[in-house]
Amino acid sequence: MASMTTLNGSRFDRSLFESVLKRRFFFTEAFEIYRLSPNFKGDNRGLYDYGPPGTALQTNIENILELDCSVLTPELVLKTSGHVDKFADWMCKDPTKGEYLRADHLVENVLESRLSRGLSGPCKDSPKLDDAAISEYNDILAKIDNYDGPQLGELITRLDIRNPDGNGEVNPPIPFNLMFKSTIGPSSAAPVYLRPETAQGQFLNFKKLLDYNQGSMPFASASVGKAYRNEISPRSGLLRVREFLMAEIEHFVDPENKQHARFSEVCNVKLPLLDKEKQLAGNTTPQTLTVGEAVESKVVDNETLGYFLGRVMLFLLKTGIDPLKVRFRQHMDNEMAHYACDCWDAELLTSYGWIECVGCADRSAYDLTVHSKYTGTPLVVKQVLSEPVKVEEWEAALEKKLVGPRFKRDAKAIQTSVEGLDQTSLEQLATQLRETGAVTINTPVLSDGSTSVELSSDLLAIYKVTRTSNTREYTPNVIEPSFGIGRILYGLLEQVYWHRPHDAARAVLSLPLSVAPIKVLIVPLSAQPQFIPLVRKLSARLRSLGISNNVDSSSASIGKRYARNDELGTPLGITIDFDTLADGSITLRERDNMTQLRGSEDEVVQAVKNLADSTESWEEISQRLQPFLGQGQED
């Protein structure tokens, strides 16, 4: 797969990297101490715990927060949203091993392995790949996300793709719904799912959000929380997990006006874009356009979508992502989620290849429409027009004098059902009523147990009216940037990881100060008691400035203590030594280049504050403070 180099140009070694993250407790496999037990049944991969530095990093990355919606979601909601029927991956069973494999990953892994070995089969004596096969395989891989289940099945049969583990043939792909299911309440009658995304809660609350925003459009809601996907066969550590933290923004916008008021702020941001036509043509090289150019040339559909792509890029850069290791890839038509009409993924280059970290989807009016239609709750915006307009509309009227006596206590329910019909339905029903003299209308459960009623033209009339209206009613479109916090975190950690030249054991995480879990390490030269009050005072002073800091007064050498904290990504270190006792001066150390500066406590604290506020750079500070080459110097 993709070849990665670290910040200082050496080869990226994932096992070394992961040992650092586990040693410093950025994360660990959940329930690790149970995993060796013979009674630990089933496939519990894809579950991770974040330790203190991982949790702090996660908090520093996500800083938008608004709604907090229920994770447990009744079946009816997800049936309506389409997830119960369509939120599935294709999987193949290997009947020999009893193992389940995700079909697209199977094809991808086998073809990549064949390409890298130049052979058309799994054995050493398999025939060599010819040029036509190489070209076909590369073409398949470039558009792997565009195949549906039957197409993957065709590839598996035609190219004789088998389970690499054991070389067994696999059954044809079948869909596997990715939602975790449970039941609620003691009767166990009600199925619920763990939400697969945080979005639905925001859509269901649209009316309340619009009210809270005093009816003004456009606006956005945001939600940060766990979501769940029952992945078929999670590998790839933190990148494919079954429980993950998401941050989703739902930006509600007028479909006839997708301009964005703050577009100028991102207009000149450069984006490496890989659109769907390129991918279908087997091309994987993105073109770099500014957001403004991309929207103008219609590569990106509209200003609001462009605005969010720009904001995502700026966010990733601020987090510490390397601009050369980001691309924006457009979804292909078969790949798109059932609710999306356009989608661009921000992908990060990792040792696992390009990995989706932020999705930017235009969900159009899909979700609001289906929920509104099902529940009969209008999820619309009423815009007051500056000039009244003429509107042609279908209307339905019941002959109440006849309907009341005929349907008795069901009459009210029938009337409500008729009033709830939308324009499209009314138009269809009008034709049907004219042609056949009767129509069937869906209703809530009626007194005879039925859920529909037939109405003939003596009971129901449907006709067109022209009204003058001061308002315009529309269902907003939704532009949704959706952040996979764990994936961004993992991609970032890979990208900032390197080790000191000629010493693979001395790892460094070059996290930017803004996201580093701890900003400053305070190290007294030794464990002698006279340093204790100085250390406490300095720690409290930094904390009062909002600068998180850790004290390491263990007996290890200064160099060792710094090395330990380089692995935690702590950007700055302050040493307190015997000269501090004499003249109050302290040493400030920079993590990446290990240079040290000396100044009074006031000077150094001010320097730290300026670095934290990004008002001064290390270079600028170096010109004010004295270089330091004395005690505590590292080898």
Add this chain to the structure above:
Amino acid sequence: MASMTTLNGSRFDRSLFESVLKRRFFFTEAFEIYRLSPNFKGDNRGLYDYGPPGTALQTNIENILELDCSVLTPELVLKTSGHVDKFADWMCKDPTKGEYLRADHLVENVLESRLSRGLSGPCKDSPKLDDAAISEYNDILAKIDNYDGPQLGELITRLDIRNPDGNGEVNPPIPFNLMFKSTIGPSSAAPVYLRPETAQGQFLNFKKLLDYNQGSMPFASASVGKAYRNEISPRSGLLRVREFLMAEIEHFVDPENKQHARFSEVCNVKLPLLDKEKQLAGNTTPQTLTVGEAVESKVVDNETLGYFLGRVMLFLLKTGIDPLKVRFRQHMDNEMAHYACDCWDAELLTSYGWIECVGCADRSAYDLTVHSKYTGTPLVVKQVLSEPVKVEEWEAALEKKLVGPRFKRDAKAIQTSVEGLDQTSLEQLATQLRETGAVTINTPVLSDGSTSVELSSDLLAIYKVTRTSNTREYTPNVIEPSFGIGRILYGLLEQVYWHRPHDAARAVLSLPLSVAPIKVLIVPLSAQPQFIPLVRKLSARLRSLGISNNVDSSSASIGKRYARNDELGTPLGITIDFDTLADGSITLRERDNMTQLRGSEDEVVQAVKNLADSTESWEEISQRLQPFLGQGQED
């Protein structure tokens, strides 16, 4: 139930209160728009969404964060922790209605209803309650949490307690496990549960946490996240929910030294304490002791537990809780969770009565011991002693020359099992081996499928040795303060809610500035364009000081806009009017007393900053700034 008065002495009206919270979107029932659908099946109560002000308030209340552990938890972990067998409530089925009722709540509701009506049955012509019955009912209610299922069943039969809805008899109580169950992976073979508390993830990571803390004790980990309990019949709105946000601190401490280094900080904090003896005696009046007195008199067992009770009290007061509406109630023996050896609940007085909001449990070494025993992973602390001590210990030795040939490839597993035996087991086995000549040892699954092995005394010896040791090994005890964020939030909202005299429609939430979702409301006198740049500049200036603010430039009157934000609990308001255009002065308004002050923008911003930092009070600011009685005055 408990009679509540609001801050200005009027009667607390819950329906008015809830309508304010829903109107201002602090929260809503989740999936509200689906709840009227006839297809919305099953019992989906107890699921809520927090809107923007509720979410912000929640964030302001919880500000400890360290670990982020998996919610999905394999069965084996929760089997070991005891939750699969014991985490249950007792419920009764009403076979006529097909309804399930929580047994203790049923008894409580019926007896309370009888007491308040003075009648011994549900009907108007039921006999009057005599003094003996009144006294017995009160006694039962005082210790209602101490009854187990069979005892509740006895009460239900003896006192003829029936379902108040329909007066049907109910079946005897049966236990209902409160954990939500699901399955993981495509084979569906592996049961998982949604965690019922965040604690287990912290216990399982104990070794890593101790390493991260460089082996030093005591220390605490913390986790903030969702937990799930499949409540039998949730009513009481936000107080009894099936999905909730918890913050749990696990403080790991040496069982032989439960002193706390910062005890002096809370020693003089006053606690209203209701211990278990009082409750068993039918007494519900707490006694007020300082933390120091409570620990000294052994009402509270130890310094660390006392320290956390004091911290919880200070936290609640800082959040805005009324000190007269808090009490600390000790769990009775039958009430205690299976893992706890002592537990005190901080309870808040609400319109639903006293409600547990923070539990402070001493879980002793229970959790670390059971997980360590099951997995064979030592979850212990090795303390280096200043002087070596003599230790008598049991040791086991296998006769390897015989064991190897006899058990072949199982020999390693048997040796590991023998090495994993703890002192208690070794002592028992030594006796058995001496008496019967053989013992049975549990093992992992061996090659013949068995999970134990018999070892005779020619293969195994168990004997006592005396060693000189420089270290002491112990399993830490855990003191756990566990915060129900949603319950604290709800209790707080009830306690700070009131309305202006003589106008129930003008509600106020007197949230302290530190937790209010929005600190400052900015209102331009009118929607005229010349105010816009001033409003934007002021809003940005406050934001740069970290002071959250909202602008309301709608066309409503100033009074109405203030009233709307009083309901959101916004403590301060700033008005920009025509005088601002002339001389730059602005008005600062205080929410609770509606007084207004006038000063330059610099003066007012400084005042807001001081109020936010708690360095100045409104009274102090009133002496510096001019009183204002001009435009925008409220009636």
